[in-house]
Amino acid sequence: MKSIYLTEPRQLEIREEPIPIPQEHEVLVKIAYCGICTLEQRLFDGQRKIYYPIIPGHEASAVVVTIGKQVRTSVSEGDHVVLDLVNRCHACPACISGNSNLCENRFKKGQRVLGAFSQYMVVRPDQLQTIPESLPLEQAALTEPLACCIRSLHKVKASLGDTILISGAGTMGLLHVKTALVMGIRVIVSDVDASRLAYAKKIGADAVVDPSDGEAFTELIMSMTWGRGVDSCVITTPAICAVESAIKVLAPSGTINIYTSYGDKPNLPIDMNTIHRNEFVITGSEGRSENDFYTATRALVNRKVVVDDLVSRIYPMEQATEAVEAAASGAMYRVLLDMEV
Template identity: 30%
Template sequence: MKAIVVEKPGTVLLKEVEKPEPPAGFVRVKVKSAAICATDLEVIDGNIPANYPLIPGHEWSGIVDSVGSAEDEAWIGKRVIGSNDVVCLKCDACRSGNWRYCSEFEEIGFRRNGAYAEYVIVPAYGLCELPGQVSFDHGALCEPLGVALGTLEKAGAKFGDTLMIMGAGSIGLCMLAAAKAMGIRRIVVCASTGKRLEEARNLGACATIETEKEDVVEVMKGLHPGGSDVVIDATGIESCIQNCLKIARKGGTVALAGYGRGKTMSIRMDDIHINNLRVVGAGNNWNMHKKAVSYMAEGLIDIESFVSKKLNLEEFEEGLAMVRSRPKGFIKAVFQF
C-alpha cells in the first residue's frame, strides 16, 4: 500500500509498504479521509516521542475491510471513526475509563502507525460507526473536535459562561465551535496574527484580538469586565499562558490545552494564589469521538468550513507546507482516498 513514512525526524517519504494485517482485537480500516494536524509536524520534526520509522496520522475515518478476531466480523464494511488509544483494558486506569493513564498506552500516529496511508490498524474496542449524514472528512475531524469537547468539559465550562480562547489553530477553532453549541457567551478568540481571526468571527466569536498589535489583557478588560469565567490556552506559549492567568476572573478557570514542548516557564504566583484560580491540564483526547460524531450528526456543531484543502497522498509536501505556513483562511488539509 502507499503510505507517508517519517523515516527519522526531518525525513518524510511517500513509499510503498506492506499492507498490514490486523492482529486479534484489531481491525484494518481502509482510510477514506485523514486530516493533517499541527501535532504531526512535531512528530516529523522529532519534537514529540514517537517510534520511527512511523506513518503519522491520528485524525481519520474509513471503512473496516478486515478484522483480526471473528467476534469483530460485524464491523466489516462499516463506515467508522475510532479512538487512537491502544491500551490494556485491564488495569485500574483502563477500567475507570481513563485509557490515557494506562501504563501500556500507545497512540496511533505516534507510537504506532497512523492513517497517512491506504490502510490503518486500529483497536476494535475504540471504533464508532460514522452515521451516513456525516462525511468522511468531517468524521476525521471528530478527533480534534473531541479534544475541544474534552477541554471544555475539564474546564467545567457551562451554559452562560464567558470564554476566552488563546490561539486560533484548528483546536482553538474547534473549541469555539463546540463552545457556541454549549451556550457559552461572549467568546473571544486571540491569535498572534489576524490570519485566522476572520474565520473565528465567522464561526461566532463575539470579538477577536490580534496579540501582536493589541494588548490582550487591556482589551479583555473591556470585553469581559471583571474577567473571563473560563480561559483556554491552546498555544503552549509562555507569554500567552501568563496573559491567560491575568484574564481569568477571580475564582475562574484556566485550562492549559497547548503542547509545551518540554519547556519550563515562569508565572506570577499571585495571579493564581490571590485570585483563587483553578488551573487545569487539558492535554489529551479523552474518548470523545462518540460524542463529537453524535453532535455533528445531529447538526449541533458544523465544521464544514474547516476543510480548506483536499489532497491526495502524492501531494503530501504541499499539505505539510500549508499546515506549517498557515496561509490566510486555511484551517485543515485532508488526504482523501
C-alpha cells in the same frame, strides 16, 4: 497497499506492502482521509520522536473492509467509521478512572502507535465508531481534534452562562469556539492575526481581540464581564505571552487550561500568591478519552458542530511532504491527506 513512513526527521517514504490480515478479534479498515495535526508536524521536523520508522497519522476516517469472527459489535462491512487510535489498555489506573487518554501503556514498546498514513489498517473494535454516510468522510477526519476540544472544555468546567477566552484562532482554537458556542457559552477569541480574528468573528465568536495592546485587551474583557474577568480560558497557542495575558483577565476561581504543547519547557508566568488568593485552577488537557471521542462523533453526526470550513486543503498521499509543510506553515486550517489516491 501504500504506507507513508517517517524514517528520520524530514524524511517521508512511501512503501508498498501487503494489506494486513486482521486477527479474529480485529477489524480491517481502508483509510479514507487523515488529518495532519501538530503531532505529525513535530514528528516530521524532529521536535518529537516516538520511534523510527513510524507511520504517522491519528485523525482518520475509514471504511470497514473485513471483520474478524470474534468481533462482537454491530459494525458491518462497508460501514463508514472514524478511528480512535490511542492504545488504551483498559486495565491501568488511568483507564479505569476514566482518563484513558493518559493510559500508562499507550506508548508501550512493541505496539503500533498512530499509523493512519496508510491505505489499510487493522484496528480493535473499540477503536472505531460508525458514522452515517451523510457525514462526509473529509469532515469525519476532524472527529479526533474535536474530541480533544471537548475534553478541554470539560477540564475548565465550561457551561451555560459562562464567558470563556479562547487564546489562539487556529484550527484548534476555532474548534473550541464552535463547540463552546453550541454549549451556550459566551466566547471571546484572542489572536495577533487579524484575518484569523475576522474568521473567528464570522463563525460566531461574541468578541475578538488582539492581545498585543495589553491595556485594550484587558479593558475589553473586563468591560464585557462586569469587571470580573472570564470564567475560564483555553490556551491553544504556544506563545508564552498568551498565558500571561490570560491570567490578567481570569475571574477569581477561574480555570485556565494549557491545551497546547510546547517545543521547549517554559515556566508559568505567574506568582504563587496570585494563584492562592484567587483560587485559580490551572490544568492541562492531553488528547481525549474514549468518552470524549464518542461525544465528538455524535456532535458531528448530529451536525451540532459543523467543521466543513476547517478543512483547508486535501493533498493526495503521494504529496505527503508538501502537505505536512503546508500544515506547518500556519497559513491554513486543517490539511488532510486523501489516502485513496
